[in-house]
Amino acid sequence: MRSSIQAGVADRHAFDALIDTRSPAEFALDRIPGAINLPVLDNDERATVGTLYVQHSAFEARRMGAGLVAANLARHLAGYLADKPRGWRPFVYCWRGGLRSGTMVYWLRQVGWDACQLQGGYKQWRAHVIERIATLSPQLALRVVAGATGSAKTRVLQAMARHGAQVLDLEACASHKGSVLGNLPGVPQPSQKGFETRIVEALETFDLRRPVFIEAESRKIGALAVPLPLLERLRASPCVEIMAPPAERLAYLLRDYAYLGDDPAALEAAITKLHELHSRETMDRWQGWARASHLRPLFEELMLQHYDPLYTRSQRSHFFAWEQRQSVTAQALDDMGIETLAQRILAQVEQPLLLSI
Numbered sequence: 001m002r003s004s005i006q007a008g009v010a011d012r013h014a015f016d017a018l019i020d021t022r023s024p025a026e027f028a029l030d031r032i033p034g035a036i037n038l039p040v041l042d043n044d045e046r047a048t049v050g051t052l053y054v055q056h057s058a059f060e061a062r063r064m065g066a067g068l069v070a071a072n073l074a075r076h077l078a079g080y081l082a083d084k085p086r087g088w089r090p091f092v093y094c095w096r097g098g099l100r101s102g103t104m105v106y107w108l109r110q111v112g113w114d115a116c117q118l119q120g121g122y123k124q125w126r127a128h129v130i131e132r133i134a135t136l137s138p139q140l141a142l143r144v145v146a147g148a149t150g151s152a153k154t155r156v157l158q159a160m161a162r163h164g165a166q167v168l169d170l171e172a173c174a175s176h177k178g179s180v181l182g183n184l185p186g187v188p189q190p191s192q193k194g195f196e197t198r199i200v201e202a203l204e205t206f207d208l209r210r211p212v213f214i215e216a217e218s219r220k221i222g223a224l225a226v227p228l229p230l231l232e233r234l235r236a237s238p239c240v241e242i243m244a245p246p247a248e249r250l251a252y253l254l255r256d257y258a259y260l261g262d263d264p265a266a267l268e269a270a271i272t273k274l275h276e277l278h279s280r281e282t283m284d285r286w287q288g289w290a291r292a293s294h295l296r297p298l299f300e301e302l303m304l305q306h307y308d309p310l311y312t313r314s315q316r317s318h319f320f321a322w323e324q325r326q327s328v329t330a331q332a333l334d335d336m337g338i339e340t341l342a343q344r345i346l347a348q349v350e351q352p353l354l355l356s357i
Contacts (some may be wrong), residue, residue, distance in 0.1 A: 004071050005105060006119040007091065007303065009128045015116065016092035017073045021100045022122065028192035032093070038076045040069045040100045069100075069227055073107055073196030086112060093118035103318055110131030114168070126193065132200045139208050139231035140168075143349050144234060144323070146216035146315060149179065151305035152256075152333045153215045159342035166212045173198035176222035178215075179307070181270050185259055195224045211349060214215070216319065235318055238326040246303065252333040253299045261293040267335065271298075274306065 012018060012032065013116070018025050020035040024048045027037040042050060045068045055059035082088075088110060088335045091272060094100035101151050108115035118124060141289060147153050154171055161167040175189045176182045190198065191250075206212055258268045268290040275283050282305070289298040328344050330337055 004107070005115075006097070006117050008119055009124055011116075012091055012118070015089045017090045017091050019092045020106070020122075021092060021094045021104050024090050025120075026095070028202045030122075030126075030267070031198055031314055032122070033197065034095075034299045036080070038080060038104070040072050040094075040104055041065065042072070044070075049229045071102055073104065081108075087114075089114045091116050092162065095121050096123045097121035114267055118147065123195075129193075129196050129200045130188040131319060132203060133196060134229045135235045136206075136208070137227070138205045140203075140206070140230075140233055140237075141208070141211045142168075142233055142237035143213050144216050144237050144239040144319065145213045145242065145345065146239050147244065147320070148311045149303055150253040150256075150313075150333075151242040151244050152252050152332070152338050153242060155256075155338045156341050156345065157215060158337050159212055160213055160346060163342060163346060165346060166206050166210055168199075168202055168206075168214045170217050170221060170226065172214065173202065174221040174224045176224070177219060178221045180273050180333065181257060181260060181267070183266070183270070185263065185266075189224055191223050192224055196227055205340070213227070213345075213349075216315065218314070218318070236320050239315075239319055240322050240326045240348065241315075241325050242330055242341060243327050248330065248333045248337075250296070250300055252302060253303065254277065257295070257299070261295050264291050264293050267293070278306070 005013075009032075016036040020031050020037050021040045022037070023041060023043045024037060024041050025043045027035075027039070031037070045065075049061050049065045049068070052064060077307075089111060091106050091110070092101045092115055097118055101121060105115045105117045108163055120127070145153050145157060153168070154177070157167045157169060161169075171178050171182075173190075174195055175184055175187050188230050189195070205346070213239075216239065217234065219226060219231060222322055268287050271283070271290050272288050273285075278286075282301075286301065289295075319325075326348055328348060330341050330343060
């Protein structure tokens with residue numbers, strides 16, 4: 001064959017396709033960015049072969065597995081692989097660079113394609129993710145955008161990104177808005193490993209000589225934990241605080257979370273998580289408003305009685321440079337106000353070149 005049959009994680013961009021041969025369940029938990037799933041064993045087949053291996057014999061498991069793998073490879077050759085040209089170069093991996101990816105690479109090379117196997121498989125990818133987070137996080141020139149609930153921090157970061165700023169959007173990586181009401185309708189959070197893969201995918205695009213803007217986050221975003229090296233860098237970095245009037249913040253929250261009024265049961269369930277922090281009388285009132293989809297009084301009390309006191313306490317204790325923070329005052333949090341905030345923060349953090357992009 002024309003090239004080495006194995007290569008490392010760093011070589012993955014040199015190939016025409018990245019093929020994950022693991023089961024769909026493994027693929028759903030996490031995968032290398034850009035990979036497609038061509039399983040050599042599906043979820044049930046993998047479980048059956050594994051049970052046979054443990055309860056009977058390795059020989060019987062391999063005999064059954066070989067037949068299943070052959071059938072699945074034939075299906076892939078007749079499907080996704082059917083129109084690939086002679087010079088096509090796929091990069092293939094499984095859990096640890098063993099039989100599953102090795103078998104596919106063998107047959108792809110028999111056909112005539114210059115297929116290559118990821119040495120160490122997905123486990124090597126996980127080692128890469130962990131190493132990249134540990135190595136890159138301390139080098140990031142983070143600028144933390146803070147502000148009380150409803151300050152439109154995420155929207156401001158998105159506007160800054162449109163002006164060419166480097167932005168690490170952890171809430172986008174986590175598929176969650178970061179608060180007790182932060183579940184996105186119909187959008188599950190990724191696995192912890194998938195979350196970390198998304199973070200590394202972003203980190204590897206950054207120019208470490210330039211600032212990276214990030215929202216002030218707590219240790220967890222929904223069910224997911226911010227990796228410790230990144231969290232430590234986040235908490236040690238300079239902060240810019242958005243100061244916005246309560247009325248503007250409430251109006252923004254009502255726009256940004258309007259969909260919660262469509263699912264009163266889910267809203268009430270989310271509110272219930274606060275029962276240990278507030279009186280029974282307060283919880284009964286909030287749950288009643290949630291059941292009736294009365295968002296304005298609910299959000300106003302949540303903002304003033306729950307989130308604002310929590311914000312005041314947490315920022316000072318979690319961000320080491322909080323007392324030296326810069327501040328930017330917002331008069332409005334509509335589209336124009338958010339755009340103005342983004343440009344003012346960029347100018348305040350000495351990014352004049354970005355404003356012309």
